[in-house]
Amino acid sequence: MPKMKTHKGIKKRVKVTARGKVKFHKHNKGHLQSNKSGNRRRRLRATKSLTGPFAAKMIILLGPGAR
Numbered sequence: 104m105p106k107m108k109t110h111k112g113i114k115k116r117v118k119v120t121a122r123g124k125v126k127f128h129k130h131n132k133g134h135l136q137s138n139k140s141g142n143r144r145r146r147l148r149a150t151k152s153l154t155g156p157f158a159a160k161m162i163i164l165l166g167p168g169a170r
Contacts, residue, residue, distance in 0.1 A: 110164035
C-alpha cells in the first residue's frame with residue numbers, strides 16, 4: 104500500500120496546535136477592504152480554530168506527522 108501523502112493546500116493554510124485544535128486565518132481580507140466595516144475587518148484579523156469532525160478531517164489530510 105502506498106504512503107499517505109500530505110495535502111499541500113491544507114498544509115499551507117492550517118496549523119495543528121499542541122492540544123489538537125486546527126488554527127487558520129479567515130478569508131475575505133485580501134483586497135476590497137474599503138467597503139467593509141471596521142468591525143468586520145477587525146474580526147477578519149483574528150485567528151479561528153476548528154474542533155470536532157471537520158478538524159479531524161483536516162488532520163487526516165495533513166498526514167501522520169501533523170499530530
